[in-house]
Amino acid sequence: MKDTAAPSTPRSSNCIWDAVIVGAGHNGLVTANYLARSGLDVLVVEKNDWIGGAAVSRELYPGFTYSNCSYVCSLFRPEIMRDLDLPAHGLQVLPYEGGAVFQRDGGYLATYRDHEANRREIARHSPRDAENYDRYARDLMRHCRFIRPLLMRTPPDPASFKPRDLSEMAYLARQFLALGADEAADMVRFWTMSISDYLDEYFENDTLKAYMTVAAITGTALGPMSPGTAYVLLHHYMGDVDGNIGAWGYARGGMGAVSQALAASFRGAGGTLRENAPVARILVRSGRAEGVVLEDGEEILARRVISNMDVKRTFLNCMDPTDLPEAFLGRVRSFKSRGSSGKLNIALDGAPEFPALPDGSPCLRGDLHFTDSVERAERAYDDWKAGRWSADPFQDTMIPSMIDPTMAPPGKHFMSCFVQYCPPKLRNGADGERDWTDNDRDAFGKAVIDQIEDYAPGFKQRILHVEVRTPRELEAEVGLTDGNIFQGELTFDQLLFNRPVPGYAQYRGPVPDLWMCGSSTHPGGGVMGAPGRNAAAEILRSMRGGVGNRAEMRDAYPVL
Amino acid sequence: MNDLRHHFRTPLMRSPFHPRVEAANVLNAWAPWAGVTTALNFGDVAMEHSSIRNSASLYDISPMIKYAIEGPGAAAYLDRLTLRRASALPVGAVQYTSWCNDAGHVLDDGTLFRLGEDRFRLCCQERHLPWLQDSAIGFDVSIRDETEAIAGLSLQGPTSFSVLSAAGGADLASLKPFRLAEMHLGPAGPVMVSRTGFTGDLGYEIWTTPDRALDLWDHLMAAGTPHRLRPVGTEALNIARIEAGFIIANMDFICAEQVLRPDRARQPDEIGLGWMVDLDKGAFNGRNAIRAAREGGMLHWALVGLDIEGNVPAEGAELYLDGKKAVGQVTAAVWSPTTKRNLALAQIRRPWHRDAGDRLRAEIYALRELQYHKLMLRARIARRPFFNPPRRRATPPGMF
Numbered sequence: 011m012k013d014t015a016a017p018s019t020p021r022s023s024n025c026i027w028d029a030v031i032v033g034a035g036h037n038g039l040v041t042a043n044y045l046a047r048s049g050l051d052v053l054v055v056e057k058n059d060w061i062g063g064a065a066v067s068r069e070l071y072p073g074f075t076y077s078n079c080s081y082v083c084s085l086f087r088p089e090i091m092r093d094l095d096l097p098a099h100g101l102q103v104l105p106y107e108g109g110a111v112f113q114r115d116g117g118y119l120a121t122y123r124d125h126e127a128n129r130r131e132i133a134r135h136s137p138r139d140a141e142n143y144d145r146y147a148r149d150l151m152r153h154c155r156f157i158r159p160l161l162m163r164t165p166p167d168p169a170s171f172k173p174r175d176l177s178e179m180a181y182l183a184r185q186f187l188a189l190g191a192d193e194a195a196d197m198v199r200f201w202t203m204s205i206s207d208y209l210d211e212y213f214e215n216d217t218l219k220a221y222m223t224v225a226a227i228t229g230t231a232l233g234p235m236s237p238g239t240a241y242v243l244l245h246h247y248m249g250d251v252d253g254n255i256g257a258w259g260y261a262r263g264g265m266g267a268v269s270q271a272l273a274a275s276f277r278g279a280g281g282t283l284r285e286n287a288p289v290a291r292i293l294v295r296s297g298r299a300e301g302v303v304l305e306d307g308e309e310i311l312a313r314r315v316i317s318n319m320d321v322k323r324t325f326l327n328c329m330d331p332t333d334l335p336e337a338f339l340g341r342v343r344s345f346k347s348r349g350s351s352g353k354l355n356i357a358l359d360g361a362p363e364f365p366a367l368p369d370g371s372p373c374l375r376g377d378l379h380f381t382d383s384v385e386r387a388e389r390a391y392d393d394w395k396a397g398r399w400s401a402d403p404f405q406d407t408m409i410p411s412m413i414d415p416t417m418a419p420p421g422k423h424f425m426s427c428f429v430q431y432c433p434p435k436l437r438n439g440a441d442g443e444r445d446w447t448d449n450d451r452d453a454f455g456k457a458v459i460d461q462i463e464d465y466a467p468g469f470k471q472r473i474l475h476v477e478v479r480t481p482r483e484l485e486a487e488v489g490l491t492d493g494n495i496f497q498g499e500l501t502f503d504q505l506l507f508n509r510p511v512p513g514y515a516q517y518r519g520p521v522p523d524l525w526m527c528g529s530s531t532h533p534g535g536g537v538m539g540a541p542g543r544n545a546a547a548e549i550l551r552s553m554r555g556g557v558g559n560r561a562e563m564r565d566a567y568p569v570l
Numbered sequence: 571m572n573d574l575r576h577h578f579r580t581p582l583m584r585s586p587f588h589p590r591v592e593a594a595n596v597l598n599a600w601a602p603w604a605g606v607t608t609a610l611n612f613g614d615v616a617m618e619h620s621s622i623r624n625s626a627s628l629y630d631i632s633p634m635i636k637y638a639i640e641g642p643g644a645a646a647y648l649d650r651l652t653l654r655r656a657s658a659l660p661v662g663a664v665q666y667t668s669w670c671n672d673a674g675h676v677l678d679d680g681t682l683f684r685l686g687e688d689r690f691r692l693c694c695q696e697r698h699l700p701w702l703q704d705s706a707i708g709f710d711v712s713i714r715d716e717t718e719a720i721a722g723l724s725l726q727g728p729t730s731f732s733v734l735s736a737a738g739g740a741d742l743a744s745l746k747p748f749r750l751a752e753m754h755l756g757p758a759g760p761v762m763v764s765r766t767g768f769t770g771d772l773g774y775e776i777w778t779t780p781d782r783a784l785d786l787w788d789h790l791m792a793a794g795t796p797h798r799l800r801p802v803g804t805e806a807l808n809i810a811r812i813e814a815g816f817i818i819a820n821m822d823f824i825c826a827e828q829v830l831r832p833d834r835a836r837q838p839d840e841i842g843l844g845w846m847v848d849l850d851k852g853a854f855n856g857r858n859a860i861r862a863a864r865e866g867g868m869l870h871w872a873l874v875g876l877d878i879e880g881n882v883p884a885e886g887a888e889l890y891l892d893g894k895k896a897v898g899q900v901t902a903a904v905w906s907p908t909t910k911r912n913l914a915l916a917q918i919r920r921p922w923h924r925d926a927g928d929r930l931r932a933e934i935y936a937l938r939e940l941q942y943h944k945l946m947l948r949a950r951i952a953r954r955p956f957f958n959p960p961r962r963r964a965t966p967p968g969m970f
Contacts, residue, residue, distance in 0.1 A: 088881065091910040097957075102908065104624050105616050123614055124597075252616065252907040253881055262624055413798065415625050415729050415970040420796040567881045570936055570943045 027053045029549070030302055030312035032289050032328070033489065033528070035063025036086075038318030039272035040542030041527040041549070043094045046281035047561030048550055053310065054281065055302065057288035057489065060266075061273055063318070064488050064495060065537050067266025071475035074424050075417045076355040077264040077410065078477065079488060079495070081426040082106075082377075084249030084258040085538040086268060087162065089564040093543075094275045101271035102262040104413055105251045109376030110367065111221045112465045118366045119217045119382075120373050123257075136215035146212045146222075147256075152193065153200055154248045154255055155569045156185065161248075161533045161540045162566045164548055165507040165515045201502050205239040206384050216383040223387055224379060224406055227430060229495040229535065231348035233391030234384050238501040245500050245536065258377075260410045264417065268537055292317070292324070292524065294333040299524035314523040316545065320497035321345055321510040321530040323489060324519075338520045341511040345530070346504060349481030349493030350394060352432035354458050356425040357418070357474040361409070362466040375412040380405055380461050390431055397437025399454045399480075403461060404430045422474075429458050434481040434492035446482040454480060496535025497528050506532060517545040525549055582607040585632040586721040586783035590791075594801050601804060604695070604717075606633035611803035616907070618806035622769050623908050623957075625798030625970075626727035628790060629807055631775060632783070635697055636717045639690040643710035648682065648690060650854050651705050653838060653846040659684045664748045664766050668843050670856030674863060675826035675835035677701060678819050679843065681766060683750060691716070695819040701827065705855065721783040725790065726773030726810070728959075729797040731967035734774055737793035739763060743966035758786040768807065770814025772961045772968075797970075812904045812913055815875055815954025817841060822873065822901040822915055837863055840871040841917070842954070872923030873901075876914040877952040878932050881905055882945060884914045887932040893946055897922045900932060908957050914949070926951060 029045050031038045034056035046052045060066060064079035083103050091101060108128075110120040119135055122128045133140035166178035186194060200208065205226035209219040225246035226239040233239075251257040261267040273283060290305045292315050301311040317324040325334060325342045367373055381387050381404045390400035406428040411417040417424045435443040436450060455478035463469045481493025490497060498504055507515045510530040517525050527545035529535035543563065550557055583606045585591065591609050599610035608630060612618060621627045639648065648656030652669045659665050661684050668679040680694030692702075702713045725733060735742055738756045742763070745751055750764035759782050767773035778786050791799060811818070819825050823841045824834045837860055838844050847860055863869050878884050883905050889898035898918030906913045914932070922930070930949040935942045961968055 088910050097909045097911075102623065104620050107614070107617060123617070252910075253905060254616065413620075413624070415732075415798055420732070564879075570882070570938050 027312040033318030034061035037542030044546035046279040055287040062269030067264030085536040099271040099274040110373035111379040231350040298522040347494040349434035354427040355477040394431030497530040586780035609803040618802035627802040641711035647709040674856035674859030733794040769810040842873040875954040
């Protein structure tokens with residue numbers, strides 16, 4: 011499959027690559043790696059002068075490394091790390107410790123990694139919930155065991171009679187039927203119900219339920235009382251850190267370490283990466299994708315074009331609508347990718363002090379929250395519906411430098427605040443929608459900082475620098491349409507063979523030789539790598555005899 | 571406690587660091603090591619292991635058996651005793667070494683410190699006083715057990731240099747791997763620091779006297795807190811040492827003096843220590859037998875590293891060739907958080923240590939809710955160390 015020259019030779023723009031990948035996000039880089047390791051000549055073009063998309067570490071204040079967008083790691087598939095030898099290229103995942111939700115009355119509810127410490131902590135708030143927690147964790151684990159094997163399989167097309175689709179549908183049916191009637195009913199309910207209703211079946215304590223709600227609304231333009239949020243919880247729970255399912259960790263050096271390791275592995279496999287190469291449009295000629303045109307007019311030709319951009323950006327912004335089927339375009343337009351979150355990255359002169367926590371509490375090394383009831387989270391969502399950022403925001407805040415010594419100088423800290431809700435466009439009553447301004451952004455940032463200050467007096471005095479990101483910045487810098495961090499919401503209507511568009515869930519675009527590998531595709535968002543890996547599997551399969559030495563690609567580790 | 575007749579009341583001794591270890595051992599996870607009660611963990615093995623690879627860790631190595639080997643004939647004696655050329659070791663340097671009986675079977679491995687021209691210290695896992703003394707006949711040397719006279723802490727991890735510098739370690743930047751230096755660490759007083767360890771990472775071992783042990787612990791913990799120092803137990807260390815590919819006597823091989831079934835004894839070449847054997851240095855214990863085995867093709871075993879498919883650790887697994895013929899045994903196994911691989915050390919019959927290709931399978935019985943899942947997972951021979959970061963050797967070391 012090699013074209014004219016060896017990869018090390020500088021190329022003129024008129025040679026033909028085996029594949030050009032648009033966007034150096036983590037999924038694009040995963041796809042690029044598998045293809046390059048299979049002997050293809052692969053070029054990745056990235057619009058920014060940095061790579062990684064939303065998995066990026068940047069130094070915006072001297073001596074401090076920020077995880078600017080994504081900030082924790084659990085979903086990234088260990089099979090991919092192993093296939094691509096990412097630890098040898100610098101990727102190290104650090105487990106972190108528990109966390110706490112602060113209560114308005116000055117109390118707190120912590121989580122601990124130790125089972126007995128955790129049980130006794132919950133029992134402080136509700137003895138009944140403390141004992142029910144194990145049953146809840148068991149039930150969630152059952153759902154994880156069902157879904158984990160699906161992550162690294164291409165969804166079947168239920169409308170197809172191809173043998174592979176039929177056998178994959180049969181596989182899904184077998185998995186489902188193996189559950190038994192009660193479990194199957196639970197499964198369907200779980201996949202469709204709200205996290206609030208789901209938690210009510212287990213727990214009575216509102217603070218505990220608020221804590222459990224975090225993962226169910228993260229990145230989602232839904233409130234805890236919206237149907238479909240229970241699945242989002244599962245999406246955040248099904249990852250693991252070294253087999254510890256549901257655990258989360260930090261990438262050492264920030265989330266950019268994931269992208270840097272992928273890039274190093276890719277270059278080691280002979281791949282080519284071009285930063286500062288924004289794509290204006292994807293070239294379609296004679297009914298097939300032939301390459302891309304950069305914004306400066308340069309044409310890059312390739313046997314196939316693989317988009318790491320979300321589907322809206324790919325098909326609505328970077329293609330000529332006349333090249334695409336109208337029905338497909340309609341589906342893309344109605345694909346939900348509403349932004350819901352913002353982010354503050356803060357350089358601190360010293361650790362914040364939360365008087366609620368006892369001395370020596372490990373909670374500062376974990377995730378911190380300031381929303382102590384489900385209702386408060388729902389009211390925060392009400393603001394989003396009204397076109398405002400939440401006045402009483404919902405935070406998933408951490409201090410990675412408590413664990414990672416590379417993020418900040420000794421004694422100083424980097425704090426990452428993930429915040430909901432934050433609409434992609436603002437609305438003032440009847441005035442209609444308007445774009446975010448810098449003043450809006452700063453006011454949003456202030457609401458978040460004020461909230462932290464309420465629980466950590468003196469916090470503001472320790473701030474050295476703040477980066478505030480709203481959906482506007484996420485879209486402008488990372489390229490995520492409407493700032494949706496998952497490249498499309500993770501609701502049941504947009505999952506599995508319906509992701510991103512029914513009939514197009516197998517990573518193929520509607521034009522021959524056009525492929526998709528981003529989080530808009532199955533199994534969706536989070537720094538997981540599975541979409542990129544599955545896309546590579548489909549591309550390599552489509553080449554049949556065309557690949558010499560196919561890259562090692564592990565199946566999912568078996569669930570015992 | 572001073573009445574030596576009362577050992578039945580306290581079969582296990584306490585390390586000089588015990589008061590601090592006990593306070594931090596929140597799960598009461600204890601295990602004996604060389605007759606001393608030691609911590610298996612401090613509550614969270616994953617976080618502890620992570621500190622070894624991400625920040626810094628403190629591990630009590632006081633129970634390690636230590637022999638003082640002193641006298642004008644010490645170097646010549648050690649040349650005769652061990653596989654390597656001890657006399658070539660400069661003063662202030664450390665050597666990883668091993669020693670054998672006359673049959674060339676390994677008695678133990680350990681680290682040899684040259685403290686002065688005529689002064690050595692040998693640190694090892696098992697007790698060998700009779701062997702060491704009997705081997706000294708004809709040499710002007712004295713050998714004495716100094717295990718309880720010396721307290722030691724192993725400070726390992728990427729920020730260990732930062733920690734030790736913050737604790738007042740001077741001239742630390744120029745200290746190379748396998749070198750030692752005397753230092754004064756503030757309130758902990760004078761200590762000996764060696765750039766050695768059992769993690770395969772940047773790290774130091776700090777040696778003091780038992781009366782100053784608690785001061786050393788307190789001083790290091792205080793200096794290390796901003797650098798994320800935490801105490802670690804044997805379980806976390808064991809993960810790190812497998813990642814580093816290190817072997818442990820009586821876990822990965824059986825010490826020749828303790829072998830009950832004669833076929834369990836191993837020559838250095840059979841446990842991956844063949845590189846130590848210096849046939850050119852003159853006579854040493856086991857030399858003829860080692861040479862004869864090499865020349866006569868009498869080596870039966872090899873010790874190898876394995877990279878095993880999947881994520882279920884292969885502890886105790888038997889190795890099969892083509893799924894049928896038993897050819898070896900896993901001696902240590904772990905899912906490695908650092909390399910994201912399922913690693914193992916194994917004794918394997920020759921010539922399969924070299925010629926097995928993709929034909930090896932590890933037979934793993936994974937017990938899940940009272941039932942075994944039997945797995946036959948592909949095992950590939952992999953080069954040790956599995957994890958070998960450049961910071962391990964970097965001089966001067968980095969801050970993290």
